[in-house]
Amino acid sequence: MDSGKEKEGGGALTPQRQAVLRVVRESEEHLTAAEIFTRAQKLLPKISYATVYNSLRYLKETGLLGEITFGNAASRYDRETARHDHAICTACGKLLDFDLAETVSLMKAAARRSRFKPESIHLTLVGLCPDCSDKPDGKRRKR
Amino acid sequence: MDSGKEKEGGGALTPQRQAVLRVVRESEEHLTAAEIFTRAQKLLPKISYATVYNSLRYLKETGLLGEITFGNAASRYDRETARHDHAICTACGKLLDFDLAETVSLMKAAARRSRFKPESIHLTLVGLCPDCSDKPDGKRRKR
DNA sequence: TCGCGATTTAGAATTATTCTAAATCCACTT
DNA sequence: AAGTGGATTTAGAATAATTCTAAATCGCGA
Numbered sequence: 001m002d003s004g005k006e007k008e009g010g011g012a013l014t015p016q017r018q019a020v021l022r023v024v025r026e027s028e029e030h031l032t033a034a035e036i037f038t039r040a041q042k043l044l045p046k047i048s049y050a051t052v053y054n055s056l057r058y059l060k061e062t063g064l065l066g067e068i069t070f071g072n073a074a075s076r077y078d079r080e081t082a083r084h085d086h087a088i089c090t091a092c093g094k095l096l097d098f099d100l101a102e103t104v105s106l107m108k109a110a111a112r113r114s115r116f117k118p119e120s121i122h123l124t125l126v127g128l129c130p131d132c133s134d135k136p137d138g139k140r141r142k143r
Numbered sequence: 144m145d146s147g148k149e150k151e152g153g154g155a156l157t158p159q160r161q162a163v164l165r166v167v168r169e170s171e172e173h174l175t176a177a178e179i180f181t182r183a184q185k186l187l188p189k190i191s192y193a194t195v196y197n198s199l200r201y202l203k204e205t206g207l208l209g210e211i212t213f214g215n216a217a218s219r220y221d222r223e224t225a226r227h228d229h230a231i232c233t234a235c236g237k238l239l240d241f242d243l244a245e246t247v248s249l250m251k252a253a254a255r256r257s258r259f260k261p262e263s264i265h266l267t268l269v270g271l272c273p274d275c276s277d278k279p280d281g282k283r284r285k286r
Numbered sequence: 287t288c289g290c291g292a293t294t295t296a297g298a299a300t301t302a303t304t305c306t307a308a309a310t311c312c313a314c315t316t
Numbered sequence: 317a318a319g320t321g322g323a324t325t326t327a328g329a330a331t332a333a334t335t336c337t338a339a340a341t342c343g344c345g346a
Contacts, residue, residue, distance in 0.1 A: 114230035
């Protein structure tokens, strides 16, 4: 089929793409494109902002990482690519991954009700993270 | 209680705010701010774009309408303010409201799992609407 | 009528993201 | 070893959505 090293699905995992992927994989948090750019520059000082976006698009399309959007905030990128749910804190902005088996069965119910042919389902819990619900009026760091 | 006409929660339902509210309420679809601006101009020719945004924020905060965000697309506004779910078509962009009772019980499960203090839950089904799943390769009008 | 807080307005500013066009890179040929 | 072509990267401009700013305007109560 193909050479077996560089090209497979539709493109190569270039050094820039590897750097972006590594940044996302090595972060505990869900970074924005801007944060990824800053960190990727430490690995590849000449990388450009556009390349970060290009790479993120490529990595998303090839299923190597996921994108999370919520509200009008900047997208965040997720090293976890299996389907899963999110919780977002209204006070500090923390974003947590978790997985509920029930969500998938809800997808079927939603498909039946809406008459849509289902492709995926997005569930986001909005509330206060443990830290913020302890200190009732904590420093709400805007992110 | 209060004067009974203009001010209640924290502000007045000015003609501009009324116009924006009316536009959203009278549309079957979920409009974007730009679409709302265009239609509101027909009611109040001098209304400004900023006022549409200001009004939308006000109406959202006072619970008179809802905002829907998905992906990196522009926000859409929803006359339905009770909690409900959404389905979005990947081919034509159609956005549908529906309501599943199970979503609320999922909120409790999600809260338990994530340890967040729940405030609300957002469920979005992504897939093909009935029209688009009929004609397999239909004219995917970008919205 | 005056004064005042709330609201509106026009346009500038900001933020996130995408686009453009020119350079670079690399594997493959010659 | 030079030449080609496609994919990728780069810098910066462009676009799109939304928010901000500062100056008018509105409407009510003193």
